[in-house]
Amino acid sequence: MLTGKNYIDNKTLAQGNKTYKTFNPELNQENETVFTEATQEEINEAVSLASKAFKEFRTISGKQKALFLNTIADEILALDELLIQTYCSETGLPEGRARGERGRTVYQLRSFADLVAEGSWVDATIDTAIPNREPLPKSDIRKMNIPLGPIVVFGASNFPLAYSTAGGDTAAAFAAGCPVIVKSHPMHAGTGELVASAIINAAEKTGMPNGVFSNLNSSGIEVGQQLVSHPEVKAVGFTGSIRGGRALLDLAAKREEPIPVFAEMGSVNPVIMLPQALKNRSEDLANTYARSIALGTGQFCTNPGLILGIKGNDLTNFTNALANKIVKINPSCMLHPNIVAAYETNKEKAINQSGLIVVGGYENEVQSNYATQIITTVEGKTFLENTTLHQEVFGPFSMVVKCENIKQLEQIISELEGQLTGTIISDDNEVSEYPSVVAALQNRVGRIIFNGVPTGVEVCPSMVHGGPYPASTDSRFTAVGVNSIKRWIRPFSYQDWPNNLLPDELKNENPLQISRSVNGNFTKQEITS
């Protein structure tokens, strides 16, 4: 049963009077539960509890944190059909997607559990003393990663599970030893409340300090702003629009103590179709890309919104084939009426730009919450001159740019904003003829893909989900994979500290049996001196 309340102090709480409901896009009607937005007092209470909890949580062992993370995963699975049905009722996404995303969320939690149970993630680095060094003796110095403090996580509209309440940002923060305050996404507040209850249950079952987690409802921007401005909040995780992410970044930068904001803000994910590949496989490529563009009604950060090729019959054939394929896909609903409205506005804005041609779009009547896919095309010169055409149209929209030649294609890549991904479609060895295209693309993106589609973000240590601004606010970090923990930690040194008072990670005996760098060599051996 949903309560519509916030989770603070391990209890449900709703002292405010601003309320809202979620929306069922499939049924085109509001859901029943009334959610109550968190008040300033509730926000302060949540942050104050997180700050207190940090004192204990930062010292909790990796094995205990792993138990907490695994128990969250168990509790999420225990929500069973209630979670799946709530998810679907708040998103209009199919059950298969809900189950898949739940699986991914659980996998992320367990990956972080494995990481901290093993323990080497602290990057223990030890340089032992050299008392007789000339001209000055060398001290014993030992470094390891420690958590930053309370983290605020903003739920993403398009991933109610994997990038929201117990998603990657939260899992990474808990693994690091940071308490989390989630600013719940208003479009799936019910899903958020259920997952929050799973986290609270897990925290209680595994003896985590009260305040290690809070879930705050919010339908506007004020709750988020107050959280990011709060002096005891030490970092922010966000997935969403450029406008939203930039606003938080600016707010955090203006604080007396500026704090890191990692915002993943999406991108148009350029796809370069090289000439030979287009010549030989235009039908296949059109099929593959029609599916990738329409996948999840185009509501992925990695949706291929921009396709670049060299002008000519092959590109024209591909573009026509792509339009033909995509109009045959049945349209589907978007996550929320606001998202459909934004899609229509942005699509219209793009179409109204001089020189943009609609090659094909789904034209039959659809329900008001449904998005109709569309393929457009434009000359390279026009694209270069009009940066409005470079903006993301979030939804099943894609633009094929007809470049005059490889030089113009390379120029276009170089002038794009930062992107999450870039894809090269190539015949076997064709790409080796275009090293400067690959170099230009690498300079603008976080991940490059060979002969695939950008949609689909594997959760693994080698994944980079991030990229140059505005794909993310800091290209030095990733939002996906265990390395995303690096956003929430800092290195810390102990100089000449007594061995018995060092944390286990840095003790001579290496009681946790982790991999450490000792005087430049990686080893699990103990230090005898």
Next chain:
Amino acid sequence: MLTGKNYIDNKTLAQGNKTYKTFNPELNQENETVFTEATQEEINEAVSLASKAFKEFRTISGKQKALFLNTIADEILALDELLIQTYCSETGLPEGRARGERGRTVYQLRSFADLVAEGSWVDATIDTAIPNREPLPKSDIRKMNIPLGPIVVFGASNFPLAYSTAGGDTAAAFAAGCPVIVKSHPMHAGTGELVASAIINAAEKTGMPNGVFSNLNSSGIEVGQQLVSHPEVKAVGFTGSIRGGRALLDLAAKREEPIPVFAEMGSVNPVIMLPQALKNRSEDLANTYARSIALGTGQFCTNPGLILGIKGNDLTNFTNALANKIVKINPSCMLHPNIVAAYETNKEKAINQSGLIVVGGYENEVQSNYATQIITTVEGKTFLENTTLHQEVFGPFSMVVKCENIKQLEQIISELEGQLTGTIISDDNEVSEYPSVVAALQNRVGRIIFNGVPTGVEVCPSMVHGGPYPASTDSRFTAVGVNSIKRWIRPFSYQDWPNNLLPDELKNENPLQISRSVNGNFTKQEITS
């Protein structure tokens, strides 16, 4: 021979008309060379060349970069006495310090050379494909660190070699594959020009692309502001005042594309004197700390400016002994008349705060460029109530805070701003009785020291020179040691990329024989599949 010109395009250049001279604090007079500040055109030229150079420099092998770095070190040593004499004439620091700092600078360059020659710093992480995975096949994904782009480095006033032109920021940037534009510090523009000539010589001898390095003169703030605002600059390194660092951080945050600024801005470096240690060793401690406070005329970021103890006879005895020792040390000149003036102003401001008592200070007449050391004391309650007393007084100044009890001491620590270091002075096992003091201190600093002094920053992988704001602008990084390279790099993923087109670091054969994480295991072995 000094020219007073900028180094751009591998040439000396001076098109501007704004000029300035450096100052010899020992002789209390200006040095002869006239330096010409860089113009807007020269700034644009330097950045444009850096941006072009980046295209080539980012692909240069680790061994070639190592040769470049080692050759810079060689060229610096080849400057020999000219460098040492110029350094001394621009700082008033003794020759021994000049030689020591040169040694440290050369060591830093060679450490980074070793790092990139070996190659494992790229953190190669490989997850191989699982084509038959259900429900979806898994792609081959391979990640490594790549450079951010052109970096602007601001020379520090107090370390003309080790934290300036070819200091840690620059060495780390070159190692990463980032071109560097140095905003030379006006107080030691001659030292900067000589080191710049060494870098240019090394770049030419080792075939580095033109534009990999520029050195721009500047006596005001405009050159720095223009550099940080330039769209083709991708990150900033700074060592200096909180005011200066924060101004650059704010400027970088307002850019259309915000960029990372790592500013190390100093701290008061709290020292906690535990009761038993004070009781048993007050004379020794007074000796040690008098030397540490007066070292280099107190011109270190790690100078111990704040000493905390529990009120009582032992603390009073220590404070009196400290004052007695410190007045016996001969005063020395500061780096520049502006720095002496700032010291006098800040000292005066502190002394004028209600409740601050001067315990002892050097009182004989000194030259106008000399700073006189001073020891002050204040009640814990007064310190807590007046945050002006928390501010750094850069120079040979220290304040002993008399805390009512351990609880108040812990509260004071918790309310301090972020610090580079914290020190605990303890009898053997005494510290183990105060876990909450250590925890509070850890939460405010980047490095804790047991029974030592904070001055002296070892250059080694386990060093953290940084800390919570305002010690640095981002506590997730260090300014010292090879890990400082992490400020200038970003992770980058290749998905299903053809093996022969991958960079050597990620090829199946592991031709560079580096340590890599392959499917979760660290190994130097090749991948056979």
